[in-house]
Amino acid sequence: MANHQGVSSMFAVAAALLLVAVATCPAGVHAIGVCNGVLGNDLPSPADVVKLYRAKGISAMRIYAPESNVLRALSGTGIGLLMDVANENISAFASAPSTAAAWVKANVKPYPGVSFRYIAVGNEVTDVDAQKDILPAMKNLNSALAAAGFSGIKVSTSLRFDVVTDTFPPSSGVFADGDYMDPIAEFLESTGAPLLVNVYPYFAYVDDTTDIHLDYATFQPGTTVTDDGNGLTYTSLFDAMVDSIYAALEDAGTPGVKVVVSETGWPSSGSFAATVQNARTYNQNLINHVGKGTPKRTGPLETYMFAMFNENLKTGDETERHFGLFNPDKSPAYTLSF
Numbered sequence: 001m002a003n004h005q006g007v008s009s010m011f012a013v014a015a016a017l018l019l020v021a022v023a024t025c026p027a028g029v030h031a032i033g034v035c036n037g038v039l040g041n042d043l044p045s046p047a048d049v050v051k052l053y054r055a056k057g058i059s060a061m062r063i064y065a066p067e068s069n070v071l072r073a074l075s076g077t078g079i080g081l082l083m084d085v086a087n088e089n090i091s092a093f094a095s096a097p098s099t100a101a102a103w104v105k106a107n108v109k110p111y112p113g114v115s116f117r118y119i120a121v122g123n124e125v126t127d128v129d130a131q132k133d134i135l136p137a138m139k140n141l142n143s144a145l146a147a148a149g150f151s152g153i154k155v156s157t158s159l160r161f162d163v164v165t166d167t168f169p170p171s172s173g174v175f176a177d178g179d180y181m182d183p184i185a186e187f188l189e190s191t192g193a194p195l196l197v198n199v200y201p202y203f204a205y206v207d208d209t210t211d212i213h214l215d216y217a218t219f220q221p222g223t224t225v226t227d228d229g230n231g232l233t234y235t236s237l238f239d240a241m242v243d244s245i246y247a248a249l250e251d252a253g254t255p256g257v258k259v260v261v262s263e264t265g266w267p268s269s270g271s272f273a274a275t276v277q278n279a280r281t282y283n284q285n286l287i288n289h290v291g292k293g294t295p296k297r298t299g300p301l302e303t304y305m306f307a308m309f310n311e312n313l314k315t316g317d318e319t320e321r322h323f324g325l326f327n328p329d330k331s332p333a334y335t336l337s338f
Helices: 008-019 046-056 068-074 087-095 097-107 128-147 178-191 201-207 237-251 276-292
Strands: 032-035 060-063 080-085 115-123 154-160 195-198 259-264 303-305
Touching: 032 276, 046 068, 080 087, 087 097, 087 115, 087 128, 097 128, 115 128, 115 195, 115 259, 128 154, 128 178, 154 178, 154 259, 178 195, 195 237, 201 237, 237 259, 276 303
Parallel strands: 032 060, 032 303, 060 080, 080 115, 115 154, 154 195, 195 259, 259 303
Antiparallel strands: none
């Protein structure tokens, strides 16, 4: 997760939106997964982590690089997996199809018992030059998977929310850089893969508490917003953010691409509004909500919560180390019902 989602343009949008406020799932797809980060020196073993996922009924996991111990622990569990290609490998994938093929041979083929769902080529890549490598890397990886007999694994990339702009109202959402995003969306539509986007109402709220209300940011009653562009009513910032992504996909001419929320969460400590109460409220309401979808797209919205554990070696703001649903000793950071 990036330290900041760069959604300042959306803050003004949400502010304007609030000024007008009047105070079944396809086979194999589950609404809620949890991201499993490993930036800690006190985390449980991969085998114990997987046991905890199963004990809590968490049916999908995201990992940020191939980790052999995690992959072995997942084998035979049926837990769906979203696995990343690390950002530093994207250029090599783009320039050499053989590199993508070797990666598949090393990190996918040895694990036939793992339920690979998606592979994300990079996470929140912001460097403009590096962004140019994402699509060719995706194409080479997709071809390598198909050649190895894994055409059912969908290839995408995981993006920051600020790839979308003009999000007031949500129906006006467009990609900030169409030259970058439109070809990616077209490729995803051609392969049937989703667009993966990290969506954090938390950062929007803490950057503009005047116009964005806590209830709206945490799925609580109190704020109702009408989108005059499509006539839909919004009671949560999360829904408005996701529907602006759908609007951007429609504007790009790719309405068939679905959205998967590859990260979302709320920290329980470390800064303003990062409290156990707010984190519990946001995450429990998220769990209860995503099975219904958004006003624009009803039906389960596949969503990965960030993150399974508090990770004491994460860098950046103090909140970065407090997004965990669980402590490293596997005790809950707060009570949730999955």
